Amino acid sequence: xxxxxxxxxxxxxxxxxxxxxxxxxxxxxxxxxxxxxxxxxxxxxxxxxxxxxxxxxxxxxxxxxxxxxxxxxxxxxxxxxxxxxxxxxxxxxxxxxxxxxxxxxxxxxxxxxxxxxxxxxxxxxxxxxxxxxxxxxxxxxxxxxxxxxxxxxxxxxxxxxxxxxxxxxxxxxxxxxxxxxxxxxxxxxxxxxxxxxxxxxxxxxxxxxxxxxxxxxxxxxxxxxxxxxxxxxxxxxxxxxxxxxxxx
Amino acid sequence: xxxxxxxxxxxxxxxxxxxxxxxxxxxxxxxxxxxxxxxxxxxxxxxxxxxxxxxxxxxxxxxxxxxxxxxxxxxxxxxxxxxxxxxxxxxxxxxxxxxxxxxxxxxxxxxxxxxxxxxxxxxxxxxxxxxxxxxxxxxxxxxxxxxxxxxxxxxxxxxxxxxxxxxxxxxxxxxxxxxxxxxxxxxxxxxxxxxxxxxxxxxxxxxxxxxxxxxxxxxxxxxxxxxxxxxxxxxxxxxxxxxxxxxx
Numbered sequence: 001x002x003x004x005x006x007x008x009x010x011x012x013x014x015x016x017x018x019x020x021x022x023x024x025x026x027x028x029x030x031x032x033x034x035x036x037x038x039x040x041x042x043x044x045x046x047x048x049x050x051x052x053x054x055x056x057x058x059x060x061x062x063x064x065x066x067x068x069x070x071x072x073x074x075x076x077x078x079x080x081x082x083x084x085x086x087x088x089x090x091x092x093x094x095x096x097x098x099x100x101x102x103x104x105x106x107x108x109x110x111x112x113x114x115x116x117x118x119x120x121x122x123x124x125x126x127x128x129x130x131x132x133x134x135x136x137x138x139x140x141x142x143x144x145x146x147x148x149x150x151x152x153x154x155x156x157x158x159x160x161x162x163x164x165x166x167x168x169x170x171x172x173x174x175x176x177x178x179x180x181x182x183x184x185x186x187x188x189x190x191x192x193x194x195x196x197x198x199x200x201x202x203x204x205x206x207x208x209x210x211x212x213x214x215x216x217x218x219x220x221x222x223x224x225x226x227x228x229x230x231x232x233x234x235x236x237x238x239x240x241x242x243x244x245x246x247x248x
Numbered sequence: 249x250x251x252x253x254x255x256x257x258x259x260x261x262x263x264x265x266x267x268x269x270x271x272x273x274x275x276x277x278x279x280x281x282x283x284x285x286x287x288x289x290x291x292x293x294x295x296x297x298x299x300x301x302x303x304x305x306x307x308x309x310x311x312x313x314x315x316x317x318x319x320x321x322x323x324x325x326x327x328x329x330x331x332x333x334x335x336x337x338x339x340x341x342x343x344x345x346x347x348x349x350x351x352x353x354x355x356x357x358x359x360x361x362x363x364x365x366x367x368x369x370x371x372x373x374x375x376x377x378x379x380x381x382x383x384x385x386x387x388x389x390x391x392x393x394x395x396x397x398x399x400x401x402x403x404x405x406x407x408x409x410x411x412x413x414x415x416x417x418x419x420x421x422x423x424x425x426x427x428x429x430x431x432x433x434x435x436x437x438x439x440x441x442x443x444x445x446x447x448x449x450x451x452x453x454x455x456x457x458x459x460x461x462x463x464x465x466x467x468x469x470x471x472x473x474x475x476x477x478x479x480x481x482x483x484x485x486x487x488x489x490x491x492x493x494x495x496x
Contacts, residue, residue, distance in 0.1 A: 155403030155404050155436070155437075156403050156404070156406060156407050157407075158404060158436050159404050159405075159407075159408075159432035159433075159435060159436055160407075160480065160484075162435055162436060163435075163476070163477050163480045163481070164480060164481060164484050171492075172489055172490045172491065172492065173489075173490075175490040176484070176487060176489065176490050177484065179490070180484065180487070184407035185407075187407060187410055187411075188403070188406050188407055188410060189403075200492070209492070210492040220488070220490060223487075223488050224487055224488070227486070227487055227488065228411075228483070228487060229411050231483035231484070231486050231487060232408065232411045232412060232480075232483055233411070233412060234483060234486070235476070235479035235480055235482060235483040236408075236412050236424070236425065236428065236479070238475075238479050238482070239424060239428070239471075239472055239475055239476060239479060240468070240471050240472070240475065241420055241421075241424065242420045242421075242423040242424045242427070242468060243420065244419075244420065244448070244457070244458040
């Protein structure tokens with residue numbers, strides 16, 4: 001499994017992904033799931049992937065190849081005029097790769113090669129944008145009402161984001177929120193694992209403002225992980241107590 | 249979907265279940281998922297069910313019929329000498345009902361009639377016990393290492409139980425913990441819905457010590473739901489702040 005989150009704040013985008021892939025519990029590997037293309041000062045585009053690893057690697061490799069020769073390929077994401085067109089192109093590529101695999105494998109491939117992708121970024125002169133691309137190639141965009149997208153093992157870490165999110169929060173607080181969400185997920189599910197990749201894209205910087213790999217011995221993540229338990233317990237005890245003698 | 253939790257504390261058992269059943273989002277109903285049989289002063293047995301509603305209702309109805317004529321049926325749960333035998337009998341009944349449905353419906357029924365059941369209770373002279381019964385009829389028992397079972401939509405509400413559980417906590421705090429876990433789940437998933445059923449079985453009381461239906465206008469649940477958001481935000485802000493200028 002996987003866990004990736006992309007979040008839109010007033011001040012920019014905060015992105016985090018884990019790196020665990022597994023094919024059964026006895027076949028676990030570390031693969032990067034966050035990929036960035038940038039033309040500093042002009043655009044930055046970051047993808048996070050979940051699903052069949054062969055599918056997502058094929059998407060990333062094709063985008064890499066196109067990016068290396070942007071002049072020859074009109075659909076290179078480094079040349080697309082808008083983030084909408086970037087998402088459209090990635091959706092087309094993802095759908096083509098999945099349907100080709102399913103075509104070759106017939107019925108046996110049904111659903112096995114599926115994947116989804118979070119696309120985040122900003123192009124000069126436009127707003128930072130965040131998309132979720134489905135295996136069918138279509139996609140949705142984050143909005144004021146739904147300002148974050150999760151893919152993979154999304155449920156454990158969702159309640160804290162729902163409760164903690166505030167569009168006005170600092171980028172640092174956005175990172176803290178995702179650290180807590182990942183910590184809750186890691187504690188509950190073995191299929192999501194360290195190290196984590198973190199990227200912050202400050203609004204109108206058109207480049208990666210901060211990038212960090214969170215490993216097992218990361219002091220900040222360790223501090224979050226150990227103090228969140230105590231903080232939750234304090235929060236819990238601050239709630240009104242239940243009594244068996246309420247009137248029913 | 250469904251969400252039910254059974255939890256073993258030093259002082260007894262705390263059980264909570266929702267009441268929403270759905271067959272598609274346009275066909276939602278309220279059905280009780282918590283069922284109790286007791287001989288006050290001698291035994292109390294409570295079941296919570298998740299899965300196919302026709303299956304779980306068939307299990308409950310058969311147990312009801314047997315309970316009404318306990319002298320005629322050796323396998324009535326009101327006569328079983330131990331909780332282990334109660335769980336065994338419920339497992340057998342559950343498996344028989346599922347496999348009969350699948351037999352009649354052939355391949356089309358594969359997996360569609362599945363259900364699982366949490367069995368909790370205490371019989372005089374023995375410990376309070378908590379089991380999780382699988383659709384195959386086998387079951388596992390809660391232990392010091394795994395002191396609670398969840399069925400249904402389990403993921404959203406799991407991190408807070410993992411973090412907040414303490415075997416020594418009061419029964420009232422146990423209720424509070426499950427209220428928070430249910431609130432997190434309700435906030436994130438429409439397939440789990442109010443009202444909730446709550447039951448507390450104090451150790452060595454051999455009867456239901458407290459029972460309560462939590463409805464939309466329940467003042468305690470409303471208080472938990474509204475103050476948990478603030479409490480979480482305070483907990484979040486009490487954590488160390490992230491800085492982009494850590495050494496990497």
